[in-house]
Amino acid sequence: MDILRTNQQSLGLEGGTAAQIRNRSAVSPGSDATGVAMGPVLYWLQDVASVTLLKTRRTLFQACILLCVLVLLLWVSIFLYGSFYYSYMPTVSFSTPVHFYYTSDCDASESALCSFPTANISFMKNQKNQVLAFGQPYRISLELEMPESPVNELLGMFMVKMCSYTTGGKIVSTVGRSAMLHYRSSMLQSLSTLVFSPFLLTGMAEQKQLIEIELFSEYKANSYQPTIGAVIEIQSKRVQIYSSQLRIHAYFTGIRYVLYNFPLTSAVIGVATNLAFLSVIVLFSYLQFIWGGLWPPNQVRVQVMMGENTRMQQRREEVRKRMERDRSQKELDAPKVIGPVNTASDFEGNEMESSSEKSSVIPEASVAPVPDIKEDESADLSTEGTEQTESVALDTSQLSQQQGETTLRQRSGPWMSL
Numbered sequence: 116m117d118i119l120r121t122n123q124q125s126l127g128l129e130g131g132t133a134a135q136i137r138n139r140s141a142v143s144p145g146s147d148a149t150g151v152a153m154g155p156v157l158y159w160l161q162d163v164a165s166v167t168l169l170k171t172r173r174t175l176f177q178a179c180i181l182l183c184v185l186v187l188l189l190w191v192s193i194f195l196y197g198s199f200y201y202s203y204m205p206t207v208s209f210s211t212p213v214h215f216y217y218t219s220d221c222d223a224s225e226s227a228l229c230s231f232p233t234a235n236i237s238f239m240k241n242q243k244n245q246v247l248a249f250g251q252p253y254r255i256s257l258e259l260e261m262p263e264s265p266v267n268e269l270l271g272m273f274m275v276k277m278c279s280y281t282t283g284g285k286i287v288s289t290v291g292r293s294a295m296l297h298y299r300s301s302m303l304q305s306l307s308t309l310v311f312s313p314f315l316l317t318g319m320a321e322q323k324q325l326i327e328i329e330l331f332s333e334y335k336a337n338s339y340q341p342t343i344g345a346v347i348e349i350q351s352k353r354v355q356i357y358s359s360q361l362r363i364h365a366y367f368t369g370i371r372y373v374l375y376n377f378p379l380t381s382a383v384i385g386v387a388t389n390l391a392f393l394s395v396i397v398l399f400s401y402l403q404f405i406w407g408g409l410w411p412p413n414q415v416r417v418q419v420m421m422g423e424n425t426r427m428q429q430r431r432e433e434v435r436k437r438m439e440r441d442r443s444q445k446e447l448d449a450p451k452v453i454g455p456v457n458t459a460s461d462f463e464g465n466e467m468e469s470s471s472e473k474s475s476v477i478p479e480a481s482v483a484p485v486p487d488i489k490e491d492e493s494a495d496l497s498t499e500g501t502e503q504t505e506s507v508a509l510d511t512s513q514l515s516q517q518q519g520e521t522t523l524r525q526r527s528g529p530w531m532s533l
Contacts, residue, residue, distance in 0.1 A: 184397065192389035196382060204374055205248035205365055211236060213257065213347060213359035226266070228352040236361055237344045245343070246363065247336040251371075254364045255331040257347065259294070260357040263304070263322045267296050273351035277330045281340045294328045323357060333366065 213234045221229035238246045247253060257275060261267050276291045299307075307322075314320035336342045347361070367375050374381045 188390055188393045188397065189386075191393060192386045195389045196385040199385070200374065200382075204371060205251050206240070206246050206363075207365050207375065209238075209240075209246045209363040211361050213361050215347075215349065215356065215359065226353070228354075231352065232349045232354065232356070234347045234359070235344065236347065238342055238363075239344075245336075245341060247334075247342055248365075249336050249338040249341070252333040252335055252366045253331065254329070254366060255334050256362050256364075257328045257330055258360040258362060259326040259328065260359065261296060261324055261326055262355055262357060263296065263299070263324060264355055266353055267355050270351065270353055271295060273349060273354055275328050275330070276348045276350060277345055278348075279334075279342045279345040282343060285340070287337070287340055287342055288331075288334070290330050292328050292330055294326055296324055296326065 213236060215232035215234045217228050217232050218230040240246055255277075257277075272293050272295045274291055274293055276289070278289045279287045281287050308315065311320050315322070345361075349356075
């Protein structure tokens with residue numbers, strides 16, 4: 116009985132140990148499989164993160180470069196439009212004061228002037244640039260500020276004359292216009308004086324009139340005889356003038372009219388056009404640099420002087436056929452050894468002597484090496500000089516080879532003694 120109990124206990128212990136081992140074996144393979152399955156996933160996530168980071172950095176770098184290029188193109192477009200506007204648009208309006216002068220060496224007892232008031236005006240801006248553009252029509256007018264004095268009221272009509280001149284004082288054009296004060300009755304003058312008396316007393320208003328005289332309606336400067344100035348003369352010795360102003364205003368047509376009357380719209384359109392044009396140029400340059408062009412160039416061969424090339428090809432064919440014919444003739448004329456060879460030493464001696472004779476003759480024939488016929492046929496010669504040089508080399512090599520072969524055939528060898 117004791118023996119049976121001992122056996123059962125040992126069997127129970129063994130069973131418990133086997134169960135524990137099975138449990139451990141059942142747990143450990145799962146954990147190992149989980150670790151093995153998670154390893155590639157982690158590596159894949161790491162690769163994805165690194166690739167995403169590289170792509171993000173590359174995208175940001177490309178975006179920065181693109182932004183810099185766009186800003187540069189925009190700045191260049193604005194600069195080009197501004198340069199075009201400054202160079203194409205002439206002076207819109209030009210105004211200069213007119214200072215009249217007259218002689219004063221006459222009798223001072225009379226109220227009249229000694230001469231007509233005259234003024235000389237220059238049409239040069241800063242003594243360098245011309246005010247009037249060639250071919251552009253201008254309206255030229257003279258503004259006279261005249262007091263409502265009894266002298267001017269009794270003056271009536273008077274003449275204003277203008278003469279424009281070019282370099283050297285040559286008169287280009289002359290015009291004369293009449294002018295006078297606007298009529299105002301005595302009652303109207305009294306009422307205006309009464310109404311504006313506070314302003315007249317404080318000096319804020321004056322009893323004067325502004326007379327505008329149109330001298331030229333469409334004056335155009337000649338490119339061969341540019342206008343550099345004008346002389347204005349008032350043909351009256353009793354005229355009284357406060358001040359005078361000469362005004363020049365340009366009348367635009369076509370593109371200049373649009374640029375002057377619609378400056379914002381024309382600026383937007385001009386800058387956008389320049390930007391698009393420069394963008395296309397930059398895009399084509401980028402494609403040319405990256406891909407070698409938008410459309411890859413086809414390899415086209417241009418043959419120059421077809422007659423000479425055909426003649427050289429025929430010459431090469433003739434040389435090749437002649438060499439083949441000589442080679443076949445040499446094979447037919449090759450001597451055959453008749454009779455037994457006595458000893459090996461004689462054969463070796465004959466072979467050594469023939470090889471020495473060949474070595475002494477062949478270098479003379481190899482002065483100009485014979486090029487390979489297949490290579491000559493496959494090569495594409497681009498110039499006539501190269502083809503002529505190769506043909507001359509072929510002829511020279513052929514003649515030298517023929518001379519060497521003739522020497523070898525005529526020279527007597529050891530086989531003649533057999």
